[in-house]
Amino acid sequence: xxxxxxNILLIGSILLFVSLVVSKxxxxxxVPALLLFLLVGMFFGxxxxxxxxxxPYYAQFIGTIALSIxxxxxxxxxxxxxxxxxxxxGIILATFGVFLTAIVTGLFIYFVSAYTEQHIxxxxxxxxxxxxVMASTDSASxxxxxxxxxxxxxxxxxxxxxxxxxxxxxxxxxxxIIFIQMIQTASFGVGGVLVMLLVQLSVGAVCGYLLGRLAxxxxxxxxxxxxxxxxxxxxxxxxFIFSFTTLLEGNGYLAVYISGVVVGxxxxxxxxxxxxxxxxxxxxxxxxxxxxxxxxxxxxELLGVSVLGLLVGIFLILVARxxxxxxxxxxxxxxxxxxxLFVSWVGLRGAVPIIFAxxxxxxxxxxxKNIFNVVFFITILxxxxxGMSVPLVAKFLHLAAKKRKSSNTFGMALPEEMKSSMSExxxxxxxxxxxxxxMNLSLPDNTLVVMxxxxxxxIIPTGKTKLLPEDKLLVITDNDExxxxxxxxxxxxxxxxxxxxx
Numbered sequence: 001x002x003x004x005x006x007n008i009l010l011i012g013s014i015l016l017f018v019s020l021v022v023s024k025x026x027x028x029x030x031v032p033a034l035l036l037f038l039l040v041g042m043f044f045g046x047x048x049x050x051x052x053x054x055x056p057y058y059a060q061f062i063g064t065i066a067l068s069i070x071x072x073x074x075x076x077x078x079x080x081x082x083x084x085x086x087x088x089x090g091i092i093l094a095t096f097g098v099f100l101t102a103i104v105t106g107l108f109i110y111f112v113s114a115y116t117e118q119h120i121x122x123x124x125x126x127x128x129x130x131x132x133v134m135a136s137t138d139s140a141s142x143x144x145x146x147x148x149x150x151x152x153x154x155x156x157x158x159x160x161x162x163x164x165x166x167x168x169x170x171x172x173x174x175x176x177i178i179f180i181q182m183i184q185t186a187s188f189g190v191g192g193v194l195v196m197l198l199v200q201l202s203v204g205a206v207c208g209y210l211l212g213r214l215a216x217x218x219x220x221x222x223x224x225x226x227x228x229x230x231x232x233x234x235x236x237x238x239x240f241i242f243s244f245t246t247l248l249e250g251n252g253y254l255a256v257y258i259s260g261v262v263v264g265x266x267x268x269x270x271x272x273x274x275x276x277x278x279x280x281x282x283x284x285x286x287x288x289x290x291x292x293x294x295x296x297x298x299x300x301e302l303l304g305v306s307v308l309g310l311l312v313g314i315f316l317i318l319v320a321r322x323x324x325x326x327x328x329x330x331x332x333x334x335x336x337x338x339x340x341l342f343v344s345w346v347g348l349r350g351a352v353p354i355i356f357a358x359x360x361x362x363x364x365x366x367x368x369k370n371i372f373n374v375v376f377f378i379t380i381l382x383x384x385x386x387g388m389s390v391p392l393v394a395k396f397l398h399l400a401a402k403k404r405k406s407s408n409t410f411g412m413a414l415p416e417e418m419k420s421s422m423s424e425x426x427x428x429x430x431x432x433x434x435x436x437x438x439m440n441l442s443l444p445d446n447t448l449v450v451m452x453x454x455x456x457x458x459i460i461p462t463g464k465t466k467l468l469p470e471d472k473l474l475v476i477t478d479n480d481e482x483x484x485x486x487x488x489x490x491x492x493x494x495x496x497x498x499x500x501x502x
Contacts, residue, residue, distance in 0.1 A: 011051065015044060019287050032387035034144055034350060037287050038380065041294015053295040056358040062292045063355035066285035067140070067169075068242045068256050069235075073282035074143045074166050075260020076275060082159040083261075089335070090163030092328045093343070095201075097164070098135045098171040100324040101316070101347075106131035108315050109308075116307045120370050129179035130371045133357050134316070134378055136172035138350030139165040139257075140286050141383065145348065145390055154399050155339045161346050167258075169352055170251035174200050176356050183365045203250025208258025211241045215259060219268040230270045231277035234263070286351075293354045297376050305370055309377030316378065317386065321347035338397040345393050349375075349382035410451060410458075410474045420476055421483040427471040431490050439463035447477040447486045 019040045023033040044051050053059075083090065106128035114121045122130065142165035145151075146158055178193055215237045224230060241259050242252035268274075302309070322344035329340050357375040360368035394400040410424065425431075434440055438449060438461050451474040452459040452467075459465065461473075477483050 011044075015040065015291050016287060019291060032141070032145055032383050034141055034286060034290050035380070035383040035387060037290035038294045038383070041291040042297060042299050043294075045295045045297065045299070047299040051295055053292070056296065056361040059292050059296045060355060060358045060362065063289050063351060063358070064242075065239075066289035067253060067352065067355065068238055069278070069285045070140050070143065070282050070289075071166055071169075071253055071257040072238045072260040072263075073278040074139055074162065075257045075262075076264030076278060077143075077147075078159065078162055078166070078261050078264060080261065080265040082156065083163050086156045086160040086163065089329060089332055090160050090167065093160075093164040093325065094136075094168035095171050097324045097328045098168050099175070100327060101320050102128065102131045102135035102172070102175055104131075104323060105135065105312065105316055105320045108320070109312055112311055112315075113308055116311065120305060120308050120367070120374075122367055122370075125179055125182050126365070126367050126371070129176065129183065129360060129365070130312075130374060132172055132175035132179055133360070133371065134172075134349055134353040134375050135175065136168040136352060137161075137165040137347050138352045138379075139169065140289070140352070141165075141348040141350035141387065142346065144286060145387055146346075151391055151394060152400065153342075153394060155335060157339055157342060157399060161343065165348075167254055169253040170200055170204060171197075172352070172356060173251065173253065176359055180360060180363050180365055184363065199249050200251040201254065203248050204245055204252070204254035205258055207241065207245040207248065207250050208255035209262055211237075211244070211255065212259030212262030213266075215241070215263055216266045216268050219274075227270050227273065231274045231281075234274055234278075235281075289351050289355075293351060293376075296358075297373070301369070301373050302377050305373045305377055309374045309381065312374065313378040313381040316349075317345075317347070317382065339399060342393060342397050342399050345386060346390060347382075348386055349379045351379075354379055410453065410472075420478060421480050422474065422476045423483055423486075425473045425475055425487075425490065425492075427467050427469055427473065429469055431492075432467055432469065436467050437463065438465045438467060441467075442489045443475075444477070444482065444485050444489060446482055447475055449473050449475050 019037050022036045022040055042048060046052055046054070106124075109122060109130055110124050110127035113127065139162075142161055146161065151158065174197055178196070215234065218237065219230065219234065222233070224233065238256055238259070242256050245255035246252040264275075322341070325344040325347075326340055329335055329343070353375050354372075357372040360371050365371075391400070431441070434442070441449075443449070449461055452461045452465065453472040453474075454468065454470075467473075475483075475486060477486055
C-alpha cells in the first residue's frame with residue numbers, strides 16, 4: 001500500500017475507531033484500555049494485517065509529544081493540597097526508588113541472562129541499561145488506571161502514586177542516557193553523572209514552576225476574542241516549556257508535569273473548557289502513542305526473549321519494586337505495611353519504558369533490539385498482571401476508600417471564581433419522615449435548594465413544593481464544611497458531594 005495522505009488518514013481513522021470499540025468491550029472485563037490499544041497496534045502491525053512501521057525515530061518523536069501532553073494534563077488534575085502531605089514520599093520514590101530498582105534489577109538481569117535457554121548474554125552495563133529503561137513507573141498507565149476505575153484510596157495513596165509516576169521519568173531517562181554513553185565510550189566519570197543529575201532535576205523543576213506561573217499570567221492577561229483558542233494557546237505553551245527546558249539541559253518531562261500542577265491549581269479564564277480539552281486530548285495522545293508502539297514491535301520476536309522477559313518481569317514485580325518501595329518508605333512509619341504493599345504493586349510499566357527503549361535502538365548499542373523486545377514483553381506482562389488487578393488488590397488490602405458516587409443529573413457546574421459548593425441529594429423515606437414539603441426539611445439557613453428533578457421533569461421548587469422519594473434536589477451552600485452540615489442536618493451519615501471541580 002502506498003502511504004499517501006488519504007491512506008494514512010484512512011488507516012488512522014480505522015485504528016482509532018477499532019481502539020475505542022475494543023476498549024469499551026475490554027473495560028467490562030477489567031482489561032486496561034492502554035493494553036488494548038497496544039494490542040490493536042500489534043494486530044495491525046507487520047505480524048498481523050501487515051502495516052509496516054519500523055522507524056524508532058518517528059516512534060520516539062510521537063511518544064515525546066504525547067508524554068508532554070499526558071504529563072501536563074495529569075499535573076493539572078493533581079490537587080496541591082492532596083500531594084502536600086505525601087510530597088516527601090513521592091519525591092524519594094521518584095528518585096532513589098528508581099535508582100534502587102534499576103541497580104537491583106540490573107544485577108539480576110546480568111546473572112540470569114546467560115543461563116536462560118535462549119542465551120541472551122548481556123554485559124553488566126547492558127544489563128543496567130535494560131533495567132534503567134524500565135525502572136520508572138509509567139505515568140500514562142497509572143493516571144489512566146486509577147482515574148478510569150475511579151479508585152479512591154486511603155492514606156493519600158492515589159496522589160502519592162500519581163506524584164511518583166509523574167516525576168520519576170527524569171531519573172530513568174538520565175540513567176538510560178548515562179549507560180548508553182558508558183557503552184559507547186567505555187567510561188563515564190562519577191562527577192559528570194552527579195552534575196548531569198543535578199542539572200536535569202533542578203533546571204527541570206525551576207523551569208516547570210516559573211514557566212507554569214508565566215503560563216497562568218499569559219492566559220489571564222492576553223485577550224483573545226474566541227474562547228476556543230485558549231486551549232490552543234496553552235498547548236503551545238506546553239510545547240514551549242518542554243523544548244525550552246530541554247535546551248537549558250533540564251528535564252522537559254519533569255518541567256511539564258510541574259507546570260501542569262502549577263497551572264491546574266491557579267485560577268485563569270475559561271479554565272473549565274481548557275481542562276476538558278486537555279482531558280480529551282490526553283486520551284487521544286495515549287491512544288496514538290500506544291498504537292504507534294504496538295505497530296513498532298514485531299510480535300514474533302517477543303518469543304525469542306520470552307524466558308528472560310518472564311523472569312525479569314516476575315523479579316521486577318515481586319522483588320525489585322517491593323524492595324525499593326519498602327526501603328524508600330522506611331522512614332515513614334505512619335504508612336502501614338499494607339499501604340506499602342499496594343504502592344509496590346502499582347509499579348506499572350507502560351509507554352515510557354518502551355519509548356526509552358528506542359534510545360538504545362537509535363544509538364545502535366549492542367543488543368539494542370533484545371533490550372527493546374524484553375521491555376515490550378515486560379510492559380505487556382505488567383499491564384496484564386498488575387493493571388488488571390489494581391482494584392482487586394486495593395480491596396484485598398482494605399485500602400479502597402468508600403465513597404458514594406454522585407451523579408451529574410442536572411449537568412450544572414459553578415464558575416471557577418465561586419467558592420460555593422454544590423451537590424445533589426436524593427430524597428428517601430427517612431429524610432421525608434418529618435414532612436413531605438420542602439419547608440419541612442431541616443436545612444441550614446445558608447443552604448439553598450435551586451432545582452428539583454422528578455423523573456424527566458425539572459421543577460423550580462418553593463417551600464410548599466411536595467417532595468417524593470427518589471426526587472433529586474440540587475443544593476448550593478457556602479463551602480464544603482457547610483455542605484457537610486447540610487448532610488448531617490438531613491440525617492445522611494455518609495458524606496458525599498458533587499463539588500464543582502477546579
